[in-house]
Amino acid sequence: MRYIFGPVPSRRLGMSLGVDMVPYKTCSFDCVYCECGHTTVHEKTRRRYFDSIADVLDEISSALKTGRQIDYITLGGSGEPTLNLELGETIREIKRLTDVKVAVLTNGSLITDKGVFQELLNADLVVPSLDSARQASFEKVNLPAKGILVAEIIEAQRDFVRAFDGDVWLEILIVEDLNDSEDDLIALTEAVNRINPLLVQVGTVERPGSEEWAKPVSFEVLKMLASRIGPNAMVIGGPKRTFSEDTGRDIASDILALVSRRPCTIEDIESAVGGKRPILLGEIRELSAKDKIATYMHKGKIFYVGGRGQKIRELE
Ligand code: SF4
The missing domain is CATH 1.10.10.10 (Winged helix-like DNA-binding domain superfamily/Winged helix DNA-binding domain)
Known part of the structure; x- marks a missing residue:
């Protein structure tokens, strides 16, 4: 298979059939914690990446015919899926093909683009990221392509949650000494409350990423941030461990x-x-x-x- 992988068990999505929307490490960010290594095509320009959407749909059809459980068809991959200009058409065609829900895992940076915003409205679940609400920390953690402003991302994510009929689960990743200052956590809490997603998943560095020096913060920091955000926030901590915000237990x-x-x-x-x-x-x-x-x-x-x-x- 060229474009799809799985279905694989996902902590959040059950059995997930992944669709690689962009070539390896084509991304609008170059996050210090990226488990895929450094970004090779670092840009915010959208392009066509499929030879043909029909090929992608053929691969999805073949996976569906195996009868294996598939809870979500997940558009993602080792880069930023919204950079693919055919995102909207891909979602629409998958919806014509099957009732299986469509999720999009995105760094959230291109929701500011009107086309991306509209195209994502056709998904069932959107999982964007927001690691910092302050431009300086945002640049340190996510190394965005030139011209990407976190204030605009926050406003676009907020508008998106309001316009979208599906669910939005926001992901936050905190890195020691980059986006964990008191000012960062206060600004992030305010931004997340403004965006108001259904769920917020707060985590830290779990595996070696593109920068070896990127270190995790303690569980206490994650727990404090989640409790400041509110009851819709959960701490995702350590490999395969999710902690209850109420009890702090696994x-x-x-x-x-x-x-x-x-x-x-x-x-x-x-x-x-x-x-x-x-x-x-x-x-x-x-x-x-x-x-x-x-x-x-x-x-x-x-x-x-x-x-x-x-x-x-x-x-x-
Ligand atoms: S947004 Fe995702 S794919 Fe892009 S650099 Fe960050 S972690 Fe890696």
Whole structure:
């Protein structure tokens, strides 16, 4: 396959079929934490990157025909997907092909472009980033292409949340000594509240990125930022670990402890563990993939049970 990869399990999106929208490291940013290395084509100009959208759709059709579970078709890749001029047409054609939801993972910088703004309105889920609300820190962490202003991004993201019928999950990544000052955290909190997305995921550097010196901040800093933002904010900390904002505990451990005692529905888990359903379902899927949770139907309801080492059925 040339353009698609997966489906792969995603912490946030369940089973995700990825579509590579741009060539490797074509991006409007060159983030110090980028796990794909340094940006090679660093620009904010949109271009056509597919030889033909029909080829992309053929690959997606083939993946759908395998019958494997696919929760989202995710437009992303190792660069910035909104740089692809055919983003809107790609979303429209995927929607003609299938009912599977379409997610776009974006650094959020091109939402200021009217075309990108309109095209993203056709997706089901948009996951933009915002690591800093102050131009100086924004430039240190994200190294944007010339002429990209974070104040304009914040206003565009805010307008987008208001205009969009789908969900927006905002991602924030904090790097030690770059965007973690008190002034940064205050400005970021104000900006996020202004944007008002459904969910906010706050994290830090977890793996080696393009700059070795980019270091993570402590869990306490992430937790403080999430609690300042409000109940829609969650801390995503450490590899495969999501912490509850209410308890500061590892959500996966809480879920496992609960369902090991008695079979639970998702509603039971929501009320006992707390947190947003998409995040809980993502954690359940990961535990299922590791055979730590089994799933079964009883009187038309899905129950989760832990610690039995049973063969797992795919969720949903
Ligand atoms: S926006 Fe994403 S792809 Fe682009 S440099 Fe940053 S982390 Fe890498």
